[in-house]
Structures are given as C-alpha cells and as structure tokens.
Amino acid sequence: GDSVTQMEGPVTLSEEAFLTINCTYTATGYPSLFWYVQYPGEGLQLLLKATKADDKGSNKGFEATYRKETTSFHLEKGSVQVSDSAVYFCALKGNDYKLSFGAGTTVTVRA
Amino acid sequence: GAGVSQSPSNKVTEKGKDVELRCDPISGHTALYWYRQSLGQGLEFLIYFQGNSAPDKSGLPSDRFSAERTGGSVSTLTIQRTQQEDSAVYLCASSSLRGLAGYSYEQYFGPGTRLTVT
Numbered sequence: 001g002d003s004v005t006q007m008e009g010p011v012t013l014s015e016e017a018f019l020t021i022n023c024t025y026t027a028t029g030y031p032s033l034f035w036y037v038q039y040p041g042e043g044l045q046l047l048l049k050a051t052k053a054d055d056k057g058s059n060k061g062f063e064a065t066y067r068k069e070t071t072s073f074h075l076e077k078g079s080v081q082v083s084d085s086a087v088y089f090c091a092l093k094g095n096d097y098k099l100s101f102g103a104g105t106t107v108t109v110r111a
Numbered sequence: 112g113a114g115v116s117q118s119p120s121n122k123v124t125e126k127g128k129d130v131e132l133r134c135d136p137i138s139g140h141t142a143l144y145w146y147r148q149s150l151g152q153g154l155e156f157l158i159y160f161q162g163n164s165a166p167d168k169s170g171l172p173s174d175r176f177s178a179e180r181t182g183g184s185v186s187t188l189t190i191q192r193t194q195q196e197d198s199a200v201y202l203c204a205s206s207s208l209r210g211l212a213g214y215s216y217e218q219y220f221g222p223g224t225r226l227t228v229t
Contacts (some may be wrong), residue, residue: 043221089154097159098156098159
C-alpha cells in the first residue's frame with residue numbers, strides 16, 4: 001500500500017538557518033504530495049502541495065519539488081524563523097481519497 | 112468562512128465508558144474524514160464519508176469504533192468500551208467535491224479532540 005517515510009526528528013535550528021526535511025514515498029500510480037504543518041496548540045494546516053512530477057509547491061518561504069525519479073518530496077526553507085517551530089508532516093494522496101502521512105518531524109527554531 | 116469545528120476539545124473518560132466525538136465540516140463540503148493521531152501510530156485514517164454513498168470504514172481499528180453522518184453534514188465518531196490504547200487526538204477533515212473532474216484533494220482539518228482514557 002501507499003506509505004510515506006520522513007526524516008526523524010526532533011530538529012533544532014538557530015534562526016536564519018537552512019532547513020531540510022526529507023520525505024520519500026511509496027505509491028502506485030501518480031499520487032499527489034503534500035506538506036502539512038501543525039503549530040503548537042493548533043490543528044493541521046496545509047503548507048504546500050504538488051500534484052504531478054516536477055511540480056514545485058511553495059508557501060511562506062517553504063518549497064518542495066515532486067521528484068518521481070527518486071520518489072521524494074523534500075521540504076526546504078532557506079532562512080527559518082522562531083515562528084516556524086512546529087511539527088511538519090509529509091503526506092500523499094494516492095488513487096483513492098485517503099491521506100497517508102509520515103510520522104512527523106518536530107522542528108524547533110531558537111532565537 | 113468558518114472552518115472545521117470539533118467538540119469537545121478535550122475528553123477524559125474512564126476505561127470501559129463510551130464516548131462520542133463530534134465534527135462540523137465546512138459548509139458545502141460533501142466529503143468528511145476522520146483520522147487519529149497517536150504517539151505510537153502517527154496519523155491514521157479511520158473512516159470516510161462522501162455524500163450519500165456508503166462510508167469507507169476500512170481504517171476503523173475495531174468494532175468498538177463507529178461513525179455516522181447525519182444529513183450529509185455533522186458527523187459523530189463513537190467509541191464504545193474505551194480502552195487506554197484509544198487515547199489519542201481524533202482529527203476530522205472535510206473537502207469539497209469538484210464537479211466531474213473528481214474530488215478536490217485538499218482536506219481541511221479541524222483542531223481535533225484529545226481523548227484520554229484513564
């Protein structure tokens with residue numbers, strides 16, 4: 001079945017550092033890929049998405065490129081802020097309607 | 112407009128008791144999903160409703176779990192004879208159906224209900 005593997009955390013960074021969270025997937029067909037973010041005390045929010053190979057999703061300075069050849073969708077941000085501290089989830093939607101999530105990566109940004 | 116709302120936000124119950132969790136989807140969204148977020152299992156799909164179609168219950172972990180959706184809107188997730196391993200955050204999401212092109216894949220999540228079974 002469909003599955004998502006993402007980098008284990010926690011990740012602790014200083015402000016303005018570069019952030020990468022690795023995500024790889026296994027799926028049949030052509031899944032859509034997502035990054036969701038969960039800020040402390042809040043619900044899951046869609047951060048960005050990509051629906052086909054080579055698409056780049058971007059939002060709030062975060063980017064991720066759908067790489068079919070490496071089955072990856074790594075999340076990157078060039079300069080993180082304290083407000084980016086959150087749990088980040090990589091997810092895919094395969095041929096049905098369900099989202100399959102990675103385990104989540106906790107990111108803490110220190111001032 | 113209003114997002115997905117869930118109630119209660121927190122629920123503490125004793126082992127063996129039944130609990131009901133409620134979800135109000137975004138108005139006009141025809142698809143509704145329940146997920147569970149727990150320390151040991153991450154985020155798991157539980158059940159899916161789409162319009163008047165029979166729900167997909169394939170993710171429900173046991174027959175103690177059931178859900179219904181009344182009038183194509185509000186949904187209730189019921190857990191009977193709760194066990195400690197049921198402790199988790201239960202998340203509801205909804206999405207819209209986009210015409211003949213198929214389902215909108217963007218799911219909007221509620222804040223969740225944190226269930227603690229003592």
